[in-house]
Amino acid sequence: MNQFSYLFxxxxxxxxVCTLAIFSLIFKENRIYRVFEHMFIGLAVGYDVATTWTQVxxxxxxxxxxxxxxxxxxxxxxxxxxxxxxxxxxxxWMSRLLYGIFFxxxxxxxxxxxxxxxxxxxVKSYKPLVPPPAVPNDPWASLHAFxxxxxxxxxxxxxxxxxxxxxxxxxxxxxxxxxxxxxGRLILMGAFGAIFGSTIMTRMALLIDRVYFLLHDWLRWxx
Amino acid sequence: xxxxxxxxxxxxxxxVDRRVIYVLLLLSIIIPMLLPQVEFPILPSQQSKDxxxxxxxxxxKTPAKIVIVDGFWASGTRGEQQWQTQAIFTHxxxxxxxxxxxxxxxxxxxxxxxxxxxxxxxxxxxxxxxYINFGYRPNSVFQQTVKxxxxxxxxxxxxxxxxxxxxxxxxxNGIKDSKDVGAVIDITPVSSVGVxxxxxxxxxxxxxxxxxxxxxxxxxxxxxxSGQISGILTGVKGxxxxxxxxxxxxxxxxxxxxxSFVYALIILLVIVGNIGYFIERSNTRKVNA
Numbered sequence: 212m213n214q215f216s217y218l219f220x221x222x223x224x225x226x227x228v229c230t231l232a233i234f235s236l237i238f239k240e241n242r243i244y245r246v247f248e249h250m251f252i253g254l255a256v257g258y259d260v261a262t263t264w265t266q267v268x269x270x271x272x273x274x275x276x277x278x279x280x281x282x283x284x285x286x287x288x289x290x291x292x293x294x295x296x297x298x299x300x301x302x303x304w305m306s307r308l309l310y311g312i313f314f315x316x317x318x319x320x321x322x323x324x325x326x327x328x329x330x331x332x333x334v335k336s337y338k339p340l341v342p343p344p345a346v347p348n349d350p351w352a353s354l355h356a357f358x359x360x361x362x363x364x365x366x367x368x369x370x371x372x373x374x375x376x377x378x379x380x381x382x383x384x385x386x387x388x389x390x391x392x393x394x395g396r397l398i399l400m401g402a403f404g405a406i407f408g409s410t411i412m413t414r415m416a417l418l419i420d421r422v423y424f425l426l427h428d429w430l431r432w433x434x
Numbered sequence: 435x436x437x438x439x440x441x442x443x444x445x446x447x448x449x450v451d452r453r454v455i456y457v458l459l460l461l462s463i464i465i466p467m468l469l470p471q472v473e474f475p476i477l478p479s480q481q482s483k484d485x486x487x488x489x490x491x492x493x494x495k496t497p498a499k500i501v502i503v504d505g506f507w508a509s510g511t512r513g514e515q516q517w518q519t520q521a522i523f524t525h526x527x528x529x530x531x532x533x534x535x536x537x538x539x540x541x542x543x544x545x546x547x548x549x550x551x552x553x554x555x556x557x558x559x560x561x562x563x564x565y566i567n568f569g570y571r572p573n574s575v576f577q578q579t580v581k582x583x584x585x586x587x588x589x590x591x592x593x594x595x596x597x598x599x600x601x602x603x604x605x606x607n608g609i610k611d612s613k614d615v616g617a618v619i620d621i622t623p624v625s626s627v628g629v630x631x632x633x634x635x636x637x638x639x640x641x642x643x644x645x646x647x648x649x650x651x652x653x654x655x656x657x658x659x660s661g662q663i664s665g666i667l668t669g670v671k672g673x674x675x676x677x678x679x680x681x682x683x684x685x686x687x688x689x690x691x692x693x694s695f696v697y698a699l700i701i702l703l704v705i706v707g708n709i710g711y712f713i714e715r716s717n718t719r720k721v722n723a
Contacts, residue, residue, distance in 0.1 A: 237456050262540035266570045270597065320577055324632030328662075335660040405652070409668070412648035413514060415696045416670040419689045420513025422463045433467050433688075 217431060227429040230421050336370060338363035369398050442717065444710035455703065462695040467688060474694035476687060481658060482675035485643055485665025486525070492616045492641060493529035499616030500609050501526060501533040502583075504630070506573075506622035508541035511647050517673035517686040518645045519549050519621055525680055527557035527564075531616065532605050536568040536579075536591075538626070543570035543595065546621075562603040569595035580629055584612045584637045612638040617664075621645040627654060631662050645672065 218224065232247040276284035293309050296302035342359040345352035375388060376395030383389050426433040466472050478486075492501065503522070507515035526533050535550060537543040547567045550559075559565055568591045571579045582590030587609055588601045600606050608614060618640055620627045627644050635642050641664045644654045648669030657663040667676060674690030677683060 238453065259540050262543070262570065263572070266540075266543065267572055270593070317577075320581065320633065324577075324629065326632075327636040328628050328632040331662055332656055332660045402652075406649075409648045409651055411700065412669055412671065412693065412697075413511075415693055416648065416689060417511070417513040418459075419463050419670070419692050419696075420516075420685075422460065423467065423685060423689070426464065426467055 218429065223429050227425055230425060234421070338366055340364060340367070369395075372398060442714070444713045444717075447706060447710040448714060458699060458703075459696065462699045463692045466692045466695050470688070473691040476674050476678050476690050478675035478678050479668070479671075481666040481668065482672050482679065483665075484658075485645075485667050485672075486676065486679045488641055488643060488664035489522075489525055489529065489531075489617070493531055496616040497529075497531065498608070499532075499614055500605070501531050501617045501619060502615055503533055503535050503546070503619045503621065504626065505535060505537045505542040505546040506539050506620075506624050506626050507647075508539045508545065511623040512545065514647050514669040514673070515621055515623065515645070516545065516549065517670055517684065517689065518667050518676070519546055520553070520684065521673050521676035521680065521682075521686060522619060522621070522645065522667070523550055523553050524682060525676070527553060527559055528680070530557075530564075532564055534566045534568050534605075537570045538573050538576050538579075540570065543567075547595065563605055566600065566603055566605050567595040568600065569593070576626065577629055577633060581633045583615075584634055587611060587614070612640055615640050617641045617643060619643045619645065623647040623650060625650070625653060627657065627663065631657060635662065643667075 229247055229251075232243050233251075235241055236244045272284055272287065275281045290309070293302075293305040296305035297307075340360055340363055342356035345356065349355065372391050372395035374395070376392040376399070378392075383392055423433065492499075503519075503526075505515075505519070507519075523533075533550075535546050537546060550565055550567075551561075554560070554565065561567075579590060588599075588606060591600050594600050594603070612634060615638070618630055618634065620630055620642065622644075623646065627642070627646070630642055634640065642662065643665050644657070644663045645667040646654060646669070648671065651666060651668040654663055654666045658666055667673065670686055670689045671693060673684075673686030675686075677686045
């Protein structure tokens with residue numbers, strides 16, 4: 212057998228061709244890229260539809276109704292169809308009825324979600340500026356206390372600046388308020404820059420993974 | 435065309451063909467992969483260490499409880515999250531923690547269990563006894579599923595991915611509600627961690643660990659600061675950190691090194707580009723004056 216036969220392993224070769232075809236866009240727009248892009252979208256949608264049937268509708272709705280004889284499940288069909296009433300003026304009330312029920316059911320969940328999600332953050336925003344008692348025998352006790360105060364003070368200053376920037380209830384005429392709000396804006400811009408750095412990290416990581424696939428799985432240059 | 439018409443070196447650098455940059459980018463990835471001895475050191479971040487220590491604490495304090503691993507990732511973010519998942523499963527199996535996988539993405543229901551099935555023989559893990567696959571639930575019922583599990587896990591999940599009642603497996607003995615969950619690990623490229631915090635964590639103060647893509651990681655930092663999240667693994671860098679902490683070496687380590695090269699290249703290009711821009715602007719002003 213040819214020592215390079217692994218290059219023609221159908222699954223790996225297909226993966227490599229797909230990867231290179233999609234990457235061909237960075238050279239220039241071309242038809243090969245378009246063909247593979249459409250193929251990818253079609254596969255993803257087809258896979259989703261098939262999974263929705265095999266993993267959700269069949270085991271949780273069709274089988275209980277048809278196999279186990281729980282015929283009451285048939286009632287979900289007209290109820291589900293009521294959602295489509297939104298497309299006609301005459302039957303729009305049907306969809307509104309369902310949406311009303313759903314809004315009511317969801318509202319309490321969202322309320323709980325909001326309170327448990329954000330209240331601890333609000334509480335933790337009030338950071339102490341007095342350091343806790345030093346740990347016994349800590350040779351860096353004074354340094355730790357100093358960094359504790361600086362960190363928390365910095366946090367409080369940044370929080371105040373950013374909150375003032377977003378405070379639109381009155382016109383910001385005072386020089387102090389203007390400077391504070393401007394500082395808040397600059398800090399936000401710095402934060403957005405850091406977030407954009409994370410975005411680049413994700414994009415590059417995905418590129419590295421594809422290059423690894425080509426070099427490791429297909430060409431076997433990397434071990 | 436004369437040299438003056440082409441402009442100075444700096445002016446020409448402003449007009450570098452983007453394909454040249456792509457080639458440089460590819461080289462910065464390929465070279466560290468082909469030459470593993472050329473690598474940047476990996477220093478695990480504090481949030482990765484917190485993640486590791488948190489799982490160690492779960493293994494020591496509540497070893498009988500089950501860990502729920504929730505997966506939202508699919509092929510689109512597989513490049514980062516496959517390696518996070520592999521590192522996390524390796525740690526859980528090393529510490530003999532029982533875990534259940536729950537997918538909210540159609541592709542994830544195949545991708546995530548495949549990693550667990552591949553690692554299981556190495557650690558003597560057996561399906562149904564040491565780990566279980568709760569299967570797939572549509573994203574549209576994510577909140578309802580999470581809320582349902584707070585009070586009744588077997589009643590909410592009912593059957594596993596093999597269509598068997600989950601209560602029939604030995605792993606589920608004594609597992610009833612959120613009090614029996616040692617930790618929740620959310621491996622996700624979307625904003626799902628807020629739902630776990632809002633609807634699940636509060637009931638029993640369950641430790642929550644977050645493994646997002648790098649682009650989503652900043653969303654987790656406020657929760658980390660407030661103590662609602664016990665640790666974050668940031669993208670493939672987090673996977674590399676975790677491999678360091680576990681003293682193993684896989685793609686995460688290689689990718690983190692390649693990532694450092696890419697970042698160095700991008701920083702260099704940004705600096706050179708800006709210097710060129712300012713010099714060129716200064717030259718233009720002199721000519722106009």
